[in-house]
Amino acid sequence: MLRKVLLIFVFIVCFGLIAEETGEAITAEEIIRTMTETLNPEQSEAVMEMTITTSGDQERTFVYKTYSKNGGEKSLMKYLEPGRVKNQAILMLNNADDIWMYFPGTNRVRKLATHAKKQKVQGSDFSYEDLGSSNEFEDDYKSVLLGEEEKEGKLCYKLELTGKKDSDAGYSRLVAWVEKESYVPLVIDYYHEKDPELLEKELVLSNVKTIDGIPTPMKMIMYNKLDNTKTSMSFRELTYDVDLPDNLFTEMGMKK
Amino acid sequence: MRSVASFLMFVVFGIVLNLLVMPNANAEELDVFGYFEPQFIFLYQNGNSYQMNSDKLRLDLQSSASNVEFGADVIYNLYFGKKSWNILDFLPSEIVDEVPSGMRSYFRYTFNDTLYLDNVYVRMSNSRIACIFGKQQISLGTGYFSNPVDVFNLKDAMDPTYEQTGHNSARLDIMLLNRTSVMFLYSPIESDWNNSGKLFRLKVGLGHFDFVLTGYEFQDKLTDFYSLSVTNERRRLTGCEFVGEIFGLGIWGEGAYNFMEISDDYYEFLLGSDYTFESGLYVLLEYHRNGRGKTRYEDYNVNDWLRFYLGESKTIAQDQMYALINYPVTDLIDLQLMSIFSISDGSAAVVPVINYNIFENVDLNIMGNVYTGGEGKVYNSKLGNGVVIRARAYF
Numbered sequence: 001m002l003r004k005v006l007l008i009f010v011f012i013v014c015f016g017l018i019a020e021e022t023g024e025a026i027t028a029e030e031i032i033r034t035m036t037e038t039l040n041p042e043q044s045e046a047v048m049e050m051t052i053t054t055s056g057d058q059e060r061t062f063v064y065k066t067y068s069k070n071g072g073e074k075s076l077m078k079y080l081e082p083g084r085v086k087n088q089a090i091l092m093l094n095n096a097d098d099i100w101m102y103f104p105g106t107n108r109v110r111k112l113a114t115h116a117k118k119q120k121v122q123g124s125d126f127s128y129e130d131l132g133s134s135n136e137f138e139d140d141y142k143s144v145l146l147g148e149e150e151k152e153g154k155l156c157y158k159l160e161l162t163g164k165k166d167s168d169a170g171y172s173r174l175v176a177w178v179e180k181e182s183y184v185p186l187v188i189d190y191y192h193e194k195d196p197e198l199l200e201k202e203l204v205l206s207n208v209k210t211i212d213g214i215p216t217p218m219k220m221i222m223y224n225k226l227d228n229t230k231t232s233m234s235f236r237e238l239t240y241d242v243d244l245p246d247n248l249f250t251e252m253g254m255k256k
Numbered sequence: 257m258r259s260v261a262s263f264l265m266f267v268v269f270g271i272v273l274n275l276l277v278m279p280n281a282n283a284e285e286l287d288v289f290g291y292f293e294p295q296f297i298f299l300y301q302n303g304n305s306y307q308m309n310s311d312k313l314r315l316d317l318q319s320s321a322s323n324v325e326f327g328a329d330v331i332y333n334l335y336f337g338k339k340s341w342n343i344l345d346f347l348p349s350e351i352v353d354e355v356p357s358g359m360r361s362y363f364r365y366t367f368n369d370t371l372y373l374d375n376v377y378v379r380m381s382n383s384r385i386a387c388i389f390g391k392q393q394i395s396l397g398t399g400y401f402s403n404p405v406d407v408f409n410l411k412d413a414m415d416p417t418y419e420q421t422g423h424n425s426a427r428l429d430i431m432l433l434n435r436t437s438v439m440f441l442y443s444p445i446e447s448d449w450n451n452s453g454k455l456f457r458l459k460v461g462l463g464h465f466d467f468v469l470t471g472y473e474f475q476d477k478l479t480d481f482y483s484l485s486v487t488n489e490r491r492r493l494t495g496c497e498f499v500g501e502i503f504g505l506g507i508w509g510e511g512a513y514n515f516m517e518i519s520d521d522y523y524e525f526l527l528g529s530d531y532t533f534e535s536g537l538y539v540l541l542e543y544h545r546n547g548r549g550k551t552r553y554e555d556y557n558v559n560d561w562l563r564f565y566l567g568e569s570k571t572i573a574q575d576q577m578y579a580l581i582n583y584p585v586t587d588l589i590d591l592q593l594m595s596i597f598s599i600s601d602g603s604a605a606v607v608p609v610i611n612y613n614i615f616e617n618v619d620l621n622i623m624g625n626v627y628t629g630g631e632g633k634v635y636n637s638k639l640g641n642g643v644v645i646r647a648r649a650y651f
Contacts, residue, residue, distance in 0.1 A: 054587045060616055082617050083289050083650030098464060105419040107393030111466055111499045113506030115532045123587035123613075193534075229587060247383040251459075252431055256325075256381060 028143035031157050034183045035176075040072035040134040041214050043244050047080070047237040052124045055228045062122055063236070067244055072134025074249040085122065089254040095139075096132030102254040109251050118170050125201060125222040125231040129170055137161060140169040151177040152186045152206070163193075172196040182215035184208050192226075199225050212240040290315040290329065291650045297337075301345075301640025307337040308367070314374070328376040335367040346639055347561050348632040354482075354558050362484065363562070375422035386429045391422035394441070396457070396470065397526075398499045398508040401578040401596070402544050402570055404524035405470050405495035405512045408443075410567045413578065413596050414607050414625060425453070435461025443474065451475040451490075465500030470512075478519060481562045489517040506530040522547035524570070540580040549574035553601035553633045572634050573600035588613045596635065603629020603636060617650040 050062045063081040068074065075092045079085040087104040099112040117129040129136065137143070141161035149158045156177040163169030173196050175189040186205055192198040201224050205217035221232040247253055293312040298305065316329040343363045344352045355363070377390030397403030401416045409420040425443040432438060436459065443453030453474035460467050476491035495512035511525035528542035549571045550556055556572055563569040577597045584590050592609035610622045623644040629636040 052587060056586070058588065060588075060613070083291065084613075084617060084619060084648070086289060086650075103417075106395050106417065108395040111398075111506075111508075113501035113504070113530065114464075115501075115504055115506065115530075118534070119532055119536065120584075120587070123584070227587075245383050246434060247431055250431060250434065250437075252381070252386055252429060252437065256386070 026145075026157075028145040028157075028159050029138075031145065031159060031178055031183070032137050032141075032143045032161070035178050035185055036134065036137055037071070038183045038215060039185075040068070041212075041240045042069070042071055043242050044068050044238065044240050045242045045244065046235050046239070048233055049236055050122075050124060050126075050231060050233045052122070053230045053232075054123075060123070062124075067248055068134075069244050069246070069249060072132075074246075075132050076249055076253060077131070078254075090121070090128070090132075091249060091251070091254050092128065092132030093249060095135050096129050099128055099132070100251065100254065102251075104255075107255070109254065114168075117168075125224040125227075125229055126233070127170065130222075136169070137174075140164060140167040141174060146175075148180070149177065152204075154179045154181070154186060156180060156186060169193075171200065179208070182208055184215050184217055186217075201225060207234075211238050214240055285319070287318040288315070289318075289651060291648050293646060293648045295644065295646045297642060297644050299640045299642040302638065308335070308339065309337045310335050310367075323381055325379040325381075326377075327379070329374045330371065331374045332369075332371045333367075334369050339368075340364060340366040343562065343565055346565075347558075348556075348636065348638065350632065351556070351558055351561055359484070377422070384431045386427075388425075388427040388429075391424050392427065393420065394423050394425065394427075395420065397510045398468075398497045399510055399526040399528060399542060399544070400540060400580070401542050402526055403510060404526055404544075404546075404570075405468075405472075405493065405497060405510050407472065407474065407476075407491075407493060410570065414594070414605065415623070435459075435466075446475050451488075463500070465498060468495075468497040470495040470497070476516075477568070479559075479563065479566070479568060481558050487518060489519060491516055504531070524548070536584045538580075538582040540578075540582075542578040544571070544576050544578065546571045546574055549600065551575075551600050553603075556632065556634075571598075573598040575599035598629070598634040601629065601633040603627070603633035605635040614647075619648045621646045621648075 044067070046066050048064055048066055050064070052060045061082070062079060062085065064077050064079045067076045073095055077090045079088045089102040091100045092098070096117055097114060099116060100109050101112060102109050118127050120126070121128055121131060140163060142164050143159050143161045146158040146160055149156055156179050159176045159178060161174040161176065163172055170193060171190045172193050173191045176185050177187045178185045184205060188203040189199055190201040190203070192200045201222055204221045204223070205219070207218040208215050209218050210216070216238065219232065219234045221230055223230045291314050293314070295310045295312065297308045299308070311334040313332045314329055317327070319326045341364070342360070343365060344355060344360055373391060375391050375393060377388050377392040379386060379388045381387070394408045396406040396408065401413050402411055403409070408423050412418060423443060425441050428440045430438050439455070439457040439459070441453070441455040443455070445452050453472065455470070455472040458469045470493070472493040474491060475488055478487045478489070479485070480487070492515040493512050495510065497508070497510040499508040501507060507529050509525065509527040511523065513521070513523045515521050524546050526542055526544045528540065530538065530540040532538045546569070548569060550560060551574050553573070560572045564572045576599060579595045581593045582590055590611040592611065594607040594609065595604060597604040606626045606628065608624045612620045614620045623646070624642070626641050627635045627637050627639045631638065
C-alpha cells in the first residue's frame with residue numbers, strides 16, 4: 001500500500017516537473033504574438049502626451065487624442081495641442097500602409113505614400129510606422145529566443161528579431177526584453193537597417209499598470225542614439241472598454 | 257469704427273452660440289485660439305527698393321456638443337509701409353503701352369486695413385452624414401501647387417499651403433461605404449438658383465488609391481481689360497482625380513474639362529509625384545497644363561496678365577513644372593527650395609525657404625524669390641526679387 005502511495009507521489013512530482021518543463025518551452029513566435037496582442041488590444045481610446053527633446057536640449061510637447069481598432073490595424077490621431085498643430089489629424093489604415101493627413105487651415109486631406117512611413121512624426125523619434133503598425137514584429141521579423149535575463153529589475157525573455165528577406169522591415173534587427181509575467185516589452189534596441197551592429201534607437205517602456213484588465217506601459221521613451229535626441233510618450237487618459245464605429249476611421253472621422 | 261463693431265458682434269455671436277450649445281449633453285466649453293502673424297516684405301525692383309508689411313491677427317472660436325459643432329474665425333489685417341501699388345508697374349513695357357493713359361489709374365491697388373469673418377459655420381453630423389452650413393473652407397483636388405478641379409481657391413504657387421478664405425455654401429457629405437462617399441454642395445453666389453454653384457463629388461478608395469469624380473456648374477466671369485467689361489457665362493466643369501503610389505513613388509493627378517456657355521471650352525490637368533529618401537530629403541514634382549494658356553510669350557496681352565494677377569485665370573502660359581525639395585536640417589528647422597518653371601516661355605521663379613519652429617508655439621518662415629526670365633516672360637526679372645519674413649505666434 002505504502003509502495004503504491006509512493007509510486008503515485010513520484011508520478012505526480014514527475015508529471016508536475018514535465019508539465020512545468022513543457023510550459024517553459026514557449027517559442028519566440030509565441031512570445032512575440034502574445035506581446036503584440038498585449039500591446040495592441042482590440043480597441044482603445046486615449047489622450048497622449050508626446051515630448052520631443054532635440055539634440056540642442058529644446059523641448060516640444062504635443063498632446064493628441066488617439067483611437068485604434070482591430071488590434072491597431074486602424075488608428076486615428078487628432079492633435080489637441082500646441083496651437084500650431086491643433087485639429088490636425090493622421091489616419092492610418094492597414095497597419096500604416098495607407099496614411100492620410102488632415103490640415104484644418106485649408107480643410108485639405110493629403111494621402112501620403114508608403115515612403116513616408118519611415119519618416120518622423122512631427123520631428124519626433126517615432127515614425128508613422130512605429131505609431132501605426134501593430135503587426136510589424138510578427139510580419140517583418142524572424143524571432144529567436146536568446147534566453148532569460150533580468151532587465152529593469154524584472155525577469156525577462158530576451159529575443160532577437162531579424163528582418164525577413166523582402167519584408168518592409170525598417171531595421172536590420174531588434175533585441176527585445178519582454179517581461180515574463182506581463183508580456184510587456186521593457187526595452188527594445190533597434191539596429192540600423194544597413195549595419196546590424198549599429199544601435200540606432202532604444203525604446204524603454206515603464207510604469208506598467210493594468211488598465212481594463214490589460215497590462216499597459218504608461219510611459220515610453222525612444223532614445224535616438226545617432227541624433228542624440230529622445231521622445232517620451234505617456235498616457236493622460238486611456239480606456240480599452242470602448243466600441244468605436246468604423247466610420248471614425250475615415251476622412252469624415254478625421255474632420256469631426 | 258464699423259470694424260470694431262463687427263468684431264464685437266463676432267465675439268457676442270460666439271458667446272451666445274456657446275450658451276445655446278452648453279446646456280446640451282456632452283457640451284464642451286467654447287474654445288478660443290488663433291495666431292498673430294507679423295510679416296515683412298522687402299522688394300527690389302527696377303533699381304528701387306520697397307517694403308510692405310502687415311500684422312495679421314486671427315481669432316478662432318470653436319464649440320461642439322455631441323453631433324453639433326460651431327466654428328468661426330475672424331481676421332484683422334493691418335498694413336503698413338508701401339500700401340499702394342499699380343499692377344502696370346510689374347508688366348512688360350510693350351503691354352503697358354497697350355493700355356490707354358487715361359485708364360492707367362484703374363490698375364492702382366491699395367492694401368487697406370481689413371477685418372472680416374473668414375469662416376463661420378455650423379456642422380451637424382452623425383456617423384454617416386455631415387451637413388455644414390455657412391462660410392467654410394472648400395478645398396478640392398490632389399495637386400500641391402495648383403488644382404484644376406478647384407474653382408473656389410487660387411493658390412499662390414510661391415506659397416501654396418497658405419490658408420484660404422471660406423466660401424458661403426451648404427454642404428452635405430454622405431458616407432456610402434468604407435472609403436466611398438458623395439458630396440453635394442450648393443454655393444449661393446448669385447441671386448437665383450440657376451446662376452449659383454452646384455457641385456457633386458464622388459470619392460472611392462480602391463487599394464492604395466483614392467479616385468474622385470467631380471461635376472460643378474456655376475457662373476464664371478471673364479473681364480476684358482481693354483474695354484473694362486465683364487462677361488458672365490455658365491461654366492460646367494467635369495473633373496477627375498486620383499492619388500496613390502507606384503513602385504514606392506507617390507503619384508497623383510487631376511484634370512478638368514470646362515464646358516463654357518459663351519467662350520471656348522478648355523481643359524486643364526496636373527500630374528505629380530513625390531518621394532522621401534531615407535535621409536529625410538523630400539522631393540516633389542508637378543507638371544501642369546492649362547489649355548487656356550498661351551504657348552508663345554510674344555502673344556501675351558493685357559488680358560492674359562491682368563486675368564492672372566487678379567485671379568481670373570490660373571496661369572498665363574500653357575505648360576509649367578513645379579518642384580519642391582525639402583530637407584529637415586534639425587528636428588526644428590527645414591530648408592526648402594521651390595521652383596516654378598514656365599515651359600512655354602523658358603522663364604523660372606526660384607523660392608528658397610527656411611522654416612524654423614523657433615519656440616513651442618512660434619514658427620518663423622523666411623522666403624526669398626528670384627525671377628530669372630527675360631522681358632515679357634511670365635517670371636521675368638522686372639517683377640523684382642524679394643524676401644518675405646513671416647513669424648506666426650499661436651495662442
